[in-house]
Amino acid sequence: MxxxxxxxxxxxxxxxxxxxxxxxxxxxxxxxxxxxxxxxxxxxxxxxxxxxxxxxxxxxxxxxxxxxxxxxxxxxxICVNTNHANTVACEGIEQGIISQLSDYHHCQREVKYGEENSRVDILLEQNGLPPCYVEVKSVTLLSQNHGYFPDAQTLRGQKHLRELMSLKQQGARAVLLFIVMHEGINDVAPAKHIDEHYATLLKQAHEAGVEILAYKAKLCEHEITLSHQVPVKIS
Known part of the structure; x- marks a missing residue:
């Protein structure tokens, strides 16, 4: 981007x-x-x-x-404009950088879905495959050499996890994608010390089959591009 x-x-x-x-x-x-x-x-x-x-x-x-x-x-x-995370994620999918999502060729953004009146960040579709719903989160909170999400209690983020679990139960593919927008962050974990309920829901989502991915962005004053996958420490 x-x-x-x-x-x-x-x-x-x-x-x-x-x-x-x-x-x-x-x-x-x-x-x-x-x-x-x-x-x-x-x-x-x-x-x-x-x-x-x-x-x-x-x-x-x-x-x-x-x-x-x-x-x-x-x-x-640090990229503090959170609007860019979705664009960077879409480009990463289209360019094949996010290998787990490379099988899809039709990408839509901000599509209404779910039982709680939500809009999914990215909807991926391909003939012969179940639809893939991708929620994108920008990670910038660095603490003791680790990255955390969220940086404040997020009722909206909790809702998205519930929606993803529901979609998975209905047979769709559900993905939570963390985009690391801080050069000092090399792994991601739920910020249990900030939003304990979100951390609990993230663990439940993972156990329910929601895929949890994290990719780090390469930042400079001219562009932002995805670089590589980084670990997610759920428990």
């Missing part, structure tokens, strides 16, 4: 109101940018971190700049 516009570098001052961050750079001085991330962004948006932002040519936008990447004090890049 190539960024739609060239990213410029700034310094992060603070994040607030969930979707806003204040940045500083020589060109603009101090300014406010949009941040497409509903999570807590723990360890991803500290004051003084490097920040890479894009600029929209849409004159109707109140905040034309969008925060895309941050860079922590260890020099590790």
């Amino acid at each position: 190539k960024f739609a516009s060239q990213l410029n570098k700034a310094t992060l001052i603070k994040r607030y109101k969930r979707f806003l961050v204040d940045l500083h750079c020589q060109q603009h001085g101090e300014f406010t940018a949009h941040c497409a991330n509903t999570g807590k962004m723990t360890g991803c948006a500290d004051a003084g971190f490097g920040a890479f932002y894009s600029t929209s040519d849409n004159k109707k936008r109140k905040y034309p700049h969008s925060l895309e990447l941050t860079q922590n004090t260890q020099g590790e890049l």
Whole structure:
């Protein structure tokens, strides 16, 4: 996935109101940018971190700049725009990088499904195969050299696990795909210390036959691409 516009570098001052961050750079001085991330962004948006932002040519936008990447004090890049995870996942499927999903040739995004009024991130179909429902989650929480999901209690994430289990029982293929968007993360585990119920549901989903996969993204200021599979530690 190539960024739609060239990213410029700034310094992060603070994040607030969930979707806003204040940045500083020589060109603009101090300014406010949009941040497409509903999570807590723990360890991803500290004051003084490097920040890479894009600029929209849409004159109707109140905040034309969008925060895309941050860079922590260890020099590790982090993609904080969670909207990109689905695009990166789709490209990884189409390019055959996610080998477990390479048999499907028809890909749809944001398809309504399930008993709890959900939208699946990716629906894969191929003649002769059961439909494959893929929920995508962006992983950026790093703690003690390990990656965790979620970074805050997620009722929506819990619902998705229930939906995937139900689909599996109905004969469909159900996949939870973690996309690691932090250069310092090399494995993924449920954040039981943050959302114990999610961790319990993830274990139940795994035991019910829902496939749990994690792939790491390669980040730079020009593009994001999938790199390789990393371990998921469920229990």
